[in-house]
Amino acid sequence: MTKPYRAVLPSVVSLLAALFLQNAPLAASTMAPIILAVDASEAPRKIFHARLSVPAPPGPLTLLYPKWIPGEHGPSGPIVDLASLTLRAGGHTIPWRRDTVDMFTFHCEVPPGATGVDVTLDYLSPAAADGFSAGASATSQLAVISWNQMLLYPAGAASDDLIYTASLKLPSGWKYGTALPVDKDDGQTVQFKPVSLTTLVDSPVLSGAIFRKIPLSPGTRPPHEIDMASDSWAALEMTPDQLAAHSRLVDEALALFGATHDREYHFLYTLSDHTAHFGLEHHESSDDRVPERTLIDEDTRRLHASLLPHEFVHSWNGKYRRPADLATPDYQKPMQSELLWVYEGLTDYLGYVLMARSGLETPEIFRQVMAHIASELAHRPGREWRPLVDTATAAQILYEAPRGWASLRRGTDFYREGVLIWLEADTIIRQQSKGQRSLDDFCRRFHGGASGPPLVKTYTAEDVYAALNEVSPYDWRGFFKSRVYDIAPRPPLGGIEASGWRLATSDKRPDYLKSLEAADKTIDLIDSIGCILKLGDEKGEAIVVDVVPGMAAAQAGVGPGMKLIAVNGRRFSAAGLRDALRATKGKGDGLELLIENAEYFRTCRLDYHEGEKYAVLERDAAKPDLLGAIIKPRSAKPAGH
Secondary structure, rough: OOOEOOOOOOHHHHHHHHHHHHHHHHHHHHHHEEEEEOOOOOOOHHHEEEEEEEEEEOOOOOOOOOOEEEEOOOOOOOOOHHEEEEEEOOEEEEEEEEEOOOOOOOEEEEEOOOOEEEEEEEEEEEOOOOOOOOOOOOOOEEEEEEEEHHOOOOOOOOHHHHHEEEEOOOOOOEEEEEOOEEEEEOOOOEEOOOEHHHHHHHHOOEEEOOEEEEEEOOOOOOOEEEEEEEOOOOOOOOOOOHHHHHHHHHHHHHHHOOOOOOOOEEEEEEEEOOOOOEEEEEEEEEEEEOOOOOOOHHHHHHHOOHHHHHHHHHEEEEEOOOEEEHHHOOOOOOOOOHHHHOOOHHHHHHHHHHHHHHOOHHHHHHHHHHHHHHHHHOOOOHHOOHHHHHHHHHHHHHOOOOOOHHHHOOOOOOOHHHHHHHHHHHHHHEEEOOOOOOOOHHHHHHHHHHOOOOEEEOOOOOHHHHHHHHHOOOOOOHHHHHHOOOOOOOOOOOHHHHOOOOEEOOOOOOOOHHHHHHHHHHEOOOOOOEEEEEEEOOOOEEEEEEEEEHHHHOOOOOOOOEEEEEEEOOEOOOHHHHHHHHHHHOOOOOOOEEEEEEEEEEEEEEOOOOOOEEEEEEOOOOOOOOOHHHOOOOOOOOOOO
């Protein structure tokens, strides 16, 4: 079913019909837009004030706080940070009560003679950087406004059928970027045009005192731009090469999909050490938050090189084409996330491909990323009890799962494993068609179509299989069943092997892993002794993040949360640990680790004698290099030009 996002008032007939069927008493009250005024002038103090005027006839009224947030795939609406809720009608304060079962639902009674309810509330933006959009979103210099956090909406109507007229007051001198259409701007308060609640929630605003706009596709339609805000001007200095690569990203994405489904597109790029770090897709924008020095520090840049490509792909895969069970009519109906292996897995694969095609990273780094993903998934004993589909179905609880015992538990593996699965699908299409077709053809057929304003076109797994069969006849249902729905003790390495490469190990750390460790302050020894360490706050210690059951560290009694104090009798240091690990090769002594476990100390002796080991891709000269063909630029402005 194709469903447009409404950017103007829907027709009276369709609105009346929809509301009559869902909540007849509400129909008359929703003929006028809901007025929302957000005051962000105290954003540096991490508090936002909101006022709403909700038309409603006399009688019972139920107001809802958005619970299931699109793109976050879970009931992550930050209801705990809603404060100062007050309702008034007819010039008087009226009581409200929270539903005793659903904490996101509020009930009230509109008094006789009143034509609606005026609502005031505060949103308390947290200081803690953990989480997604409900994490830290404001500093002294910037703020990201996610509209779902600032409003209530009446029960009984779909979000497409509720019209909001929103305004935003910013701190003096702050600038902003958003895909939300602007009506007028007096320099401090921005008045937006009336849009559906769907469009409003899908259109965050990035604002700040230190702000820069960079057009990426001058003179083309639809326009694309990066809106950047940071805590320092130095962080916004994009080099000519970086600017050229981001411009090529737009060209490569358009060449891949062959059509657009937006009126304009904004990368809302927040560079700060004091906000949560993540990417969240929207149809005409993306909320992209990274450390402050991402454009300056090479290791940090490399770690986040695929973020903007990933979120940009979501405009086609996730927002335009969306699993039917994720296309809910409002923000209270639970989302069913089984098809995240398409929604996120395919997006992750295409994000890395576009990263390489656009020149945001080199072909060598792309191969190192593939090796790292394959190695990570190969050291997942949790594969023996949990099929990949369950990591998608259970995404809402796995997003917040701790990193400890991730190898045995499995996390949101549909992202990373999806990369390998869709790489294999790509190689199958190329081989079956003798190089005449590829996954690009599937993307153009499934996600392309005719260009135009935002639409939602839903799909099922059967639709995916059918579209793939139109590109290249194959047992696609059986292919995905064995890799997604069945227990698969081994990771899907068929795509790597069919593309002319094989997974191997080296005693030299790849550049990508060096950058990952430096930016994340970790030591990844998953391929050797089977553990990952996080550098501690105290000098001379590291904290065990995870261990792989059956490998040397776990067999010696090392577990998540323990602290590594010393290696072979000498106080821990990253360099010392690598020296000791290297010295084990061919020797019988192994490693001796002094471990602290909740104030108790013990010595763990590791029976390990293979030195340093890191995952790499090794060329198989007997096969053509399909991996190189996959990441070859497609647009008229290839990388390096």
